[in-house]
Amino acid sequence: MLHRMHKLRQELIYSSLYGRTFLHSILLGIAAGIVCGIAGCAFLSLTNSAFHMNRQHPWLIYLLPVTGLLIVFAYRCAGLEEDKGTNLVIESIRTDQQVPLRTGVLIFFATAATHLCGGSSGREGACLQIGASVSQALGRFFRLDKKDMHLITMCGMSGFFTALMGTPISACLFSMEVISIGALYHFAFIPCLVTSLIVYAIHGALGMESDKFLLRGMPELGLMSLLRVLVLALGCSLVAILLCFALHKTRKFFVKRISNAYVRVLAGSGILILLTLLFPSGDYNGAGLFVAVRALEEPARPEAFLLKIIFTAVTLGCGFKGGEIVPTLVVGATFGNVFGGLLGLSPEFAAALGMVGLFCGVVNCPISSLLLSVEMFGAEGLIFFSVICGTCYVLSGYSGLYSSQTILYSKLRPSYINRKAK
DSSP: OHHHHHHHHHHHHHHHHHHHHHHHHHHHHHHHHHHHHHHHHHHHHHHHHHHHHHHHOGGGGGGHHHHHHHHHHHHHHTTOTTOOTHHHHHHHHHSSOOOOHHHHHHHHHHHHHHHHTTOOOBSHHHHHHHHHHHHHHHHHHTTOOHHHHHHHHHHHHHHHHHHHHOOHHHHHHHHHHSSEETOOOGGGHHHHHHHHHHHHHHHHHTTOOOOOOOOOOOOOSSHHHHHHHHHHHHHHHHHHHHHHHHHHHHHHHHHHHOOOHHHHHHHHHHHHHHHHHHSTTSTTSSOOHHHHHHHTTSOOOTTHHHHHHHHHHHHHHHTOOOBSHHHHHHHHHHHHHHHHHHHTSOHHHHHHHHHHHHHHHHHOOHHHHHHHHHHHHOSTTHHHHHHHHHHHHHHTTTOOSOTTOEEEEOSSSSOEEEEEOO
16 A cells, blocks of 8 residues: 555656646747747848849849858858858757857848848758757756757757748758657657747738648559659659759868858859859749749749759858758759659649658658648648658668768668768
8 A cells, every 4th residue: 555655656746747847848949939930030031021132133143242251251250160050050959069149140141141142042051040049049048958958959940940931840840850860859849849830820920921832733643653753753862962962062162172261252252143144034043932933833944953053052162151941942843843744744743742852852851851741732642742752761862961960770771870961
């Protein structure tokens, strides 16, 4: 009898501790959601305004050299010349490293300036850095311990990703999945979800539009349609490897050949201006999401995906700021449109598959990618998206946008490898 009472007392104590821990994590999610919701929507509004201004005034491309010099100068004054970008965010969740608030402030304005003058970069990579820096500043204010700092960092990543994409569920899973492939951080699910939903509510209340698209041209489910999707997935995997290779190698090339950061950004600006004069449509400047949207509705140009890779690699490689995710979606949509059409798939449907497949191939996050497809296109084509996500995850090998990302288990067999993405 005494033993049972003692056991019951222990269970009540444990339940009380679990309850307080659960409530504590939800409160962290709420705090991060409010702060990230406001800051994230401000970032979205600023970058949208910068993009529209560039489209209205194409001559702003000639201000790229001045903008680049100012960005390099600002990072040098802030002591962030060797800024690791999103890689530092990933490392901060596994280690004691922190993302300083000035990182978020600088990337906030530097990304907008890059878009204003026609540099080719996205926003989601930048938003991960802003979300991490803002949430960690909030954590330092509340004097959180190391474990809670890691948790609130993932909340910040989820919140800002939601603010930019309007996809709360995939944003929540992405922040949990992208850190270490093979080990999902389940403890962060509820607080990250709370943050994402609060940001999504703020996003909607402020009249921000979410990225939702109509899925066109989906074929009947059958052996031939699945085989075509498999071949498309193979092509997307090769493009994912090419994209990661181009981004990493271009950066290393610039650093190796031009040691002075000011000269480096001037050289890159000159290349971008020349490329823009050669291809004056403006399709490859800025984030370019409208190009991906267009590929979901009509045939894309065959060279579009290669040009977007080149523009983005030069922009980020020479020292301008921004993210890689939206350019990835553009590359995936345009490649899928062209290659899928050659395979006999509807170009519009293949563009949707290409967007999601390439995203999966470069971030190594199949679960997040699958959820992203549902939030962007609905669940009607879930089987096809499952095939392309699974195939691209395996066939893209160990390439990845983020070199700090750890791949714990082999993609081909149940073996522990614990290696970095390349």
